[in-house]
Amino acid sequence: MNISRRVFLTGSASLIVTAPMISNAFSSTLTKKNLVVVMLRGGMDGLTAVPFIGNNILAEARPDIGVEKPLKITPDFALHPQLKTFKKLWDKDKASIFHATSIPYTGRSHFEGQYLMESGGTKPYYDKTGWLGRALETGNRKSLSISLPMPLILRGGRDLDNFMPSSNKLPSDETLKILANDYSKDKVLSNVLNTIRQRPIAMMQNSKNASQDVKKLAKIAGEQLAQSDGPNIAVFDIAGFDTHADQGGDNGEHAKKLRQFDQIISTLETEMNSAFENTIIVSLTEFGRTLDQNGGSGTEHGYGSAILMAGGLLNKSKIISDWPGLEKKNLFEGRDLNSSVDARAVYASILARVLDSDHKQIVNNAFFGANLPDMTKRIFG
Amino acid sequence: MKTKAFIRRVGFGLKPDELVPSNPLDWAKDQMTVVPKLIWPGKLYTEAEMLDIRVDFGLAEEKIQKSEKDPSKAKVKKRKLYRRTGRKFFERYELAIRHHQAVHGNQPVFERFWHFWGNHFAIVDKNKLPDFNTGPMQREQLRPLMTGRFADMVYDMTLTWPMMKSLDNFKSRGPNSDYNINRRKKNKPEKGLNENHGRELLELHTVSPDAGYTQEDVINTAYIMTGWGMVGWKKGQGEAKKIGYQGSLHEPGTHIVLGKQYKSSGFDKKTKGKKQLRKLIEDLCDSEDCRNFIALKLCRHFICDNPSKEMIKTVTDAWLKSKGMLIDIHKAVLEAAWKYGETEEKFLSPETWLIQIARMTGADWPGDPQIFEYDFKSRLNYKQKKIKWILAELGHLPYRAKQPNGFPDTEAEWLSQEYLVRRIALVNNPTQIGLYKNSIPEIDISKKMVNKNFDDPKELLDVLEKLEISNEVSNSLIAVLCSRKVLKV
Numbered sequence: 001m002n003i004s005r006r007v008f009l010t011g012s013a014s015l016i017v018t019a020p021m022i023s024n025a026f027s028s029t030l031t032k033k034n035l036v037v038v039m040l041r042g043g044m045d046g047l048t049a050v051p052f053i054g055n056n057i058l059a060e061a062r063p064d065i066g067v068e069k070p071l072k073i074t075p076d077f078a079l080h081p082q083l084k085t086f087k088k089l090w091d092k093d094k095a096s097i098f099h100a101t102s103i104p105y106t107g108r109s110h111f112e113g114q115y116l117m118e119s120g121g122t123k124p125y126y127d128k129t130g131w132l133g134r135a136l137e138t139g140n141r142k143s144l145s146i147s148l149p150m151p152l153i154l155r156g157g158r159d160l161d162n163f164m165p166s167s168n169k170l171p172s173d174e175t176l177k178i179l180a181n182d183y184s185k186d187k188v189l190s191n192v193l194n195t196i197r198q199r200p201i202a203m204m205q206n207s208k209n210a211s212q213d214v215k216k217l218a219k220i221a222g223e224q225l226a227q228s229d230g231p232n233i234a235v236f237d238i239a240g241f242d243t244h245a246d247q248g249g250d251n252g253e254h255a256k257k258l259r260q261f262d263q264i265i266s267t268l269e270t271e272m273n274s275a276f277e278n279t280i281i282v283s284l285t286e287f288g289r290t291l292d293q294n295g296g297s298g299t300e301h302g303y304g305s306a307i308l309m310a311g312g313l314l315n316k317s318k319i320i321s322d323w324p325g326l327e328k329k330n331l332f333e334g335r336d337l338n339s340s341v342d343a344r345a346v347y348a349s350i351l352a353r354v355l356d357s358d359h360k361q362i363v364n365n366a367f368f369g370a371n372l373p374d375m376t377k378r379i380f381g
Numbered sequence: 382m383k384t385k386a387f388i389r390r391v392g393f394g395l396k397p398d399e400l401v402p403s404n405p406l407d408w409a410k411d412q413m414t415v416v417p418k419l420i421w422p423g424k425l426y427t428e429a430e431m432l433d434i435r436v437d438f439g440l441a442e443e444k445i446q447k448s449e450k451d452p453s454k455a456k457v458k459k460r461k462l463y464r465r466t467g468r469k470f471f472e473r474y475e476l477a478i479r480h481h482q483a484v485h486g487n488q489p490v491f492e493r494f495w496h497f498w499g500n501h502f503a504i505v506d507k508n509k510l511p512d513f514n515t516g517p518m519q520r521e522q523l524r525p526l527m528t529g530r531f532a533d534m535v536y537d538m539t540l541t542w543p544m545m546k547s548l549d550n551f552k553s554r555g556p557n558s559d560y561n562i563n564r565r566k567k568n569k570p571e572k573g574l575n576e577n578h579g580r581e582l583l584e585l586h587t588v589s590p591d592a593g594y595t596q597e598d599v600i601n602t603a604y605i606m607t608g609w610g611m612v613g614w615k616k617g618q619g620e621a622k623k624i625g626y627q628g629s630l631h632e633p634g635t636h637i638v639l640g641k642q643y644k645s646s647g648f649d650k651k652t653k654g655k656k657q658l659r660k661l662i663e664d665l666c667d668s669e670d671c672r673n674f675i676a677l678k679l680c681r682h683f684i685c686d687n688p689s690k691e692m693i694k695t696v697t698d699a700w701l702k703s704k705g706m707l708i709d710i711h712k713a714v715l716e717a718a719w720k721y722g723e724t725e726e727k728f729l730s731p732e733t734w735l736i737q738i739a740r741m742t743g744a745d746w747p748g749d750p751q752i753f754e755y756d757f758k759s760r761l762n763y764k765q766k767k768i769k770w771i772l773a774e775l776g777h778l779p780y781r782a783k784q785p786n787g788f789p790d791t792e793a794e795w796l797s798q799e800y801l802v803r804r805i806a807l808v809n810n811p812t813q814i815g816l817y818k819n820s821i822p823e824i825d826i827s828k829k830m831v832n833k834n835f836d837d838p839k840e841l842l843d844v845l846e847k848l849e850i851s852n853e854v855s856n857s858l859i860a861v862l863c864s865r866k867v868l869k870v
Contacts, residue, residue: 244577
């Protein structure tokens with residue numbers, strides 16, 4: 001029996017679906033599991049999303065942009081008040097935080113950092129494929145996506161397709177055939193057009209409501225993920241976490257963005273219904289931000305941040321961390337929350353769980369065989 | 382390179398009635414020496430006027446928010462305000478000016494370089510900057526800088542209002558500036574440094590991370606930039622409009638960036654330290670890392686995704702020889718394209734492709750400038766609105782970069798199923814781009830375009846001939862405008 005799965009990505013402007021076809025007797029006995037990766041561009045502040053309340057260091061470092069009404073979850077940690085759905089799921093043992101973690105990059109450049117958070121490598125602008133794409137390359141997978149660009153994180157997956165609702169209409173296949181002839185001498189263009197021509201009719205039609213609102217895209221994503229033969233991986237892409245000025249506290253710029261993240265979770269939970277039980281949503285960012293607030297009531301580029309995880313695949317809500325502390329001597333270069341675990345280890349363990357793969361194989365395929373400890377027990381235990 | 386391919390590679394192709402230049406390299410190079418006047422016949426709003434409008438809008442909007450508690454009444458008031466201030470009009474107007482110039486102007490190669498630099502110094506989509514300020518700034522400030530020195534361009538672009546606003550430098554204050562010393566005396570919390578602009582000056586605008594600068598270098602660059610920002614703020618008058626230097630905010634002392642010292646010269650407190658930024662930018666622009674980085678970006682834009690060492694060297698040699706004069710640098714890019722471009726292919730960005738197909742077909746794009754005359758009372762009509770909508774649909778609104786590194790410039794970033802679908806779907810309804818079904822038959826437009834713009838038109842003409850035989854001439858525009866040879870030059 002064949003199981004067809006799909007992977008897909010959505011963003012403030014994009015939603016990608018890939019549909020891997022797995023022809024594997026073993027996989028047919030397994031429940032379809034879903035992974036949603038939410039990319040938070042600009043440097044998500046782990047200390048705003050999940051503030052440390054065990055002492056006064058954070059509050060004193062940020063007199064103007066502190067979180068004033070944190071949602072306390074442990075004696076030491078709290079959640080940002082905009083993470084309402086996340087808190088609700090925490091109370092149901094369906095949300096966890098991996099704190100003080102980062103990809104192995106300390107250069108503090110957005111563009112190098114974003115490249116690496118997607119490529120999964122250690123050299124900026126070097127690898128041409130992404131860790132999620134490479135993880136999906138194994139198996140006989142056919143892919144479909146909904147978005148404008150094909151994000152680096154998914155590149156390397158075979159036969160990728162992408163989709164976004166548009167109000168313009170494609171011509172008939174007869175017309176596309178003319179272009180197919182023309183493109184036959186160009187492998188890339190030819191592949192791209194062939195995938196377009198094989199789309200289901202629903203995707204060939206124009207849409208009157210070509211909205212790019214995060215909630216609406218999350219709704220499309222949720223509907224697709226919920227289907228047993230639908231996609232099983234989604235990636236969202238939210239920009240705007242680079243709050244050098246007017247970061248805000250309970251409200252304001254960073255809060256607004258965290259709220260979007262929370263809206264994705266709440267929409268997915270509603271749309272996916274019981275399929276949410278077999279789903280994990282996970283955040284991804286290029287770096288965290290400085291402990292101290294800066295001259296513009298914002299924060300600067302830092303290092304360690306937090307990975308927020310939610311969904312039914314989790315068994316117990318917990319803060320997972322080798323917490324380095326916020327005392328000056330414990331900060332990275334005296335200014336940033338440190339990272340005690342390579343974030344890629346977290347993603348590798350999650351991938352292994354969702355794809356029912358061997359941890360070592362995932363590390364080899366997706367992360368170039370890097371030395372990444374297995375975090376499965378810490379996350380799912 | 383062959384003549385016509387070169388004209389498409391570095392320009393926007395030839396208009397239906399345009400003469401084929403006998404010496405295309407000279408034709409292109411000659412365009413770089415003089416900044417062309419904007420041929421837009423309508424009013425060109427100055428940057429200062431647009432700042433006035435922006436501030437007026439900001440104040441009026443704030444007033445509505447404060448005084449009108451009834452949401453439906455507030456909505457009506459806001460709509461009126463939007464129309465009165467052209468809140469939704471000006472970006473479309475600027476796009477029309479930009480496209481009108483590229484499609485109908487006589488120095489298309491210059492316009493390509495203008496678009497390149499606009500993206501190099503990208504102003505991010507925030508704080509209503511695309512709505513009021515980015516376009517006018519690029520017209521008024523960036524264009525004239527393109528025949529001067531690169532270092533002057535960097536300096537002046539650093540100190541534009543939209544750049545200061547988008548990268549937050551106006552909020553940055555030296556930790557030991559007079560300002561903060563006073564605050565400390567009064568027991569008020571200090572307001573410290575903002576690294577945002579300093580980092581991007583190094584990473585994006587000049588030397589790139591290849592220079593190997595450290596966090597200390599970033600901080601020292603930010604120190605040097607302290608004091609620069611908006612000046613003359615007065616309570617109740619909205620945002621300050623003038624860019625200037627306030628010595629009281631500047632971090633005193635000598636700052637070291639990439640091993641070079643920048644001393645705080647001057648005696649007058651108001652201007653002490655002011656010259657540091659100029660010196661720093663001169664040094665950055667005079668470095669090998671900067672030359673290599675900018676040359677790479679230029680070659681990537683005008684020749685191919687992975688430029689060779691020879692291509693880059695052509696540009697850096699001209700840079701060294703001319704001491705960073707942009708006319709010479711631009712000409713060297715064109716020479717490199719001419720010499721090495723033949724065997725390369727470049728996938729065009731959505732906006733460049735759109736302008737190119739409009740120019741080559743003689744389309745009525747972006748439409749008669751008269752339709753963009755606006756009374757600041759009415760709802761915008763379809764013809765006024767469509768340019769922004771179409772560019773958004775193609776994924777390339779030039780004044781709305783999401784991040785300060787601007788839009789990407791490679792095939793991997795621009796070629797996806799959905800991006801291609803949008804190009805094909807656009808040409809599927811050619812009226813949208815001003816190719817009207819009742820004017821010239823599509824097959825004739827297509828043939829003329831191919832004959833005019835291809836050194837070897839046979840392949841595409843064969844396609845068109847087949848369409849004629851099989852009675853499918855209605856597909857002729859898609860067949861050529863979305864063909865491999867038009868998408869990739």
